[in-house]
Amino acid sequence: MEARYFLVYLTFLAMSSYMAYATDPTQLQDFCVAVNDPNSELFVNGLLCKNPMDAKPEDFFKDGLDKPGDTNNRVQSAVTLVSALQLPGLNTLGISLARIDYAPYGLNPPHTHPRASEILTVIEGTLYVGFVTSNLANGDNKLFTKVLNKGDVFVFPQGLIHFQFNIGKYPAIAIAGLSSQNPGTVTIANAVFGADPPINVDVLSKAFQLDEHIVKMLQSKF
Template structure:
């Protein structure tokens, strides 16, 4: 009888593990297409007829050039998701180039659909992420100063940031475990939502004067 229950438990575990992952692809590729008349809808995008696919569907040119950093944050990102590279559709990966002037910041944000792995190509970055509540430790910060060649991982859905603490420009490449990782900027979403969140909610949440909340809501968020 014990062996029977052990077998049932093992099968249940195997089933839960199996359903925790996406199914294996049933074709080599599924290049995204915006024309709904000539495609098949798969995982949020329509697929191009395989007979019409060519090498350019899997090609992106532009990561060799720095992104625009002429903004108050002093940083810029060149994304390569399924929106920029249609051949990424259903492949579960994406990447981005991030450029920073000295003092440049990628402000606190998170990606709702992907973990991120970052490698520094040039410069010095102070990076980190904040964990959730639990395990007798509320919102722990995991942070490091990275130099050229260093790698850091940001778990999916956790708030993280990057700051150039060096004297020169910094460049990093990030890989994502999703074709469309998404981006949720904390300040933008909190104070720049349309329509705006009630100031009563934000004054109590942040323990700030309503005048400060009104000021933040009128700020132009990048």
């Protein structure tokens, strides 16, 4: 009897081990088109690694994040990303960082990170932040919002549309940690109205319930 229970235990353990490892790695690009050609170019899921014996402290260091980004743009915000491209030692570690600067009433517009969750800390200023859920069972999309002050922290789940808006009269600064070395950013308005080539006007008119002239006007802005 004990031997039988032991065999069941071993079978369960083997199945658990299989389930634990039988998953895909997180992608680090929007897509990777399969090609059955050994002579074709190779694109890896990340960056190539140098010999560990050749690594030096500078590979794990970056300065300059104390300098504000240029917020002189139409949304009056600037994101300074620190990923594996700017800090080689981040490669394969699955994390990245960003400084976000907001002019008074500046906006980091609705966007998503397809490959990362984000944790945001306010360094200076007051931000109105929020995210929207994916489609719920009843078809709704629930909005979660909060006003953040200096020292406050807020989390944006992976892939969900989110934003930050400086509601103060003075510049604001935030630091964001991201759970991917290449989180990706899809800014909703830019992607929808600024796609190249443009999305068909009839599609956008019906999707947003807008007159086609308004859609064309929005597309001209991007």
